[in-house]
Amino acid sequence: DGGITQSPKYLFRKEGQNVTLSCEQNLNHDAMYWYRQDPGQGLRLIYYSQIVNDFQKGDIAEGYSVSREKKESFPLTVTSAQKNPTAFYLCASSIVPGRLTEAFFGQGTRLTVV
Amino acid sequence: KNEVEQSPQNLTAQEGEFITINCSYSVGISALHWLQQHPGGGIVSLFMLSSGKKKHGRLIATINIQEKHSSLHITASHPRDSAVYICAVRSVETSGSRLTFGEGTQLTVNP
Numbered sequence: 001d002g003g004i005t006q007s008p009k010y011l012f013r014k015e016g017q018n019v020t021l022s023c024e025q026n027l028n029h030d031a032m033y034w035y036r037q038d039p040g041q042g043l044r045l046i047y048y049s050q051i052v053n054d055f056q057k058g059d060i061a062e063g064y065s066v067s068r069e070k071k072e073s074f075p076l077t078v079t080s081a082q083k084n085p086t087a088f089y090l091c092a093s094s095i096v097p098g099r100l101t102e103a104f105f106g107q108g109t110r111l112t113v114v
Numbered sequence: 115k116n117e118v119e120q121s122p123q124n125l126t127a128q129e130g131e132f133i134t135i136n137c138s139y140s141v142g143i144s145a146l147h148w149l150q151q152h153p154g155g156g157i158v159s160l161f162m163l164s165s166g167k168k169k170h171g172r173l174i175a176t177i178n179i180q181e182k183h184s185s186l187h188i189t190a191s192h193p194r195d196s197a198v199y200i201c202a203v204r205s206v207e208t209s210g211s212r213l214t215f216g217e218g219t220q221l222t223v224n225p
Contacts, residue, residue, distance in 0.1 A: 035215075037155075042118070042200070042215035088155055103147060103202075103213060105157035 002027045006091050006106035013078075013085075013113050021076045021109045023091030029104070030095065032074035036060060037088040037108075046089075049074055078111065085113045117141050120201050120216035127223050133188040135219045137201030140182065144204050147213065148175050148186045151198040160186070160199075191223045 004025040013019045025032065031050050035043040045058030049068040063082025068074055074093075078085045091106040118139045127133055137146070148160040161168050161175040163184065168175050172191075177184040188195055201216040 033213075040217065042116070042217045043202075043213075044215075045213075090155075090157060103159060105149070105159065108155035108157070110155065 004106040011111045025093045029093035033092040034076045035090045118216040124220045135186045137184045142206045147202040149200040
């Protein structure tokens, strides 16, 4: 079955360490996205990629980095520069923009930095 | 003011009740999504609308483009419907398929 896989579901890291969250999709979607969710707030866009080897900053990109070396994969690195990294992170994908499509979401990764 | 506003923020209902969740937005859109987030965090896309009305099982979604408003209705609600329901819009001003999300409505259906 096609879908998006995020791993791990729960992740704990010490303050000051970089951590990479995985997102893989087998839907053949060109566009992929990373969102952050905090209690009481809507999802906020961190980074998005519309095509391999290209990505753009979203609304809250500071302290994060991404890569898009393969169409299927869009890993997110939470760096030590991110001041408040504890959050729920969601990855999503959709077919090439400009067409009416549904967005598919992963199950999310809950990151706790201690 | 957020571009996407949902109401109510929290909703508690008894099993069997008819439920309505509202979403208002302030930008021109090409599509509106209704999403369901389960307690574990996973999100499922329920509907994508650009006009009119869609129905899937006990769920009905409507949109009024002129009034910039959408509603999600759940008929014969059941405890398993308890989740956060999120409205998201794809603005015509933004590039690609970026979505702007509402804060969500926490629905609790009691048996």
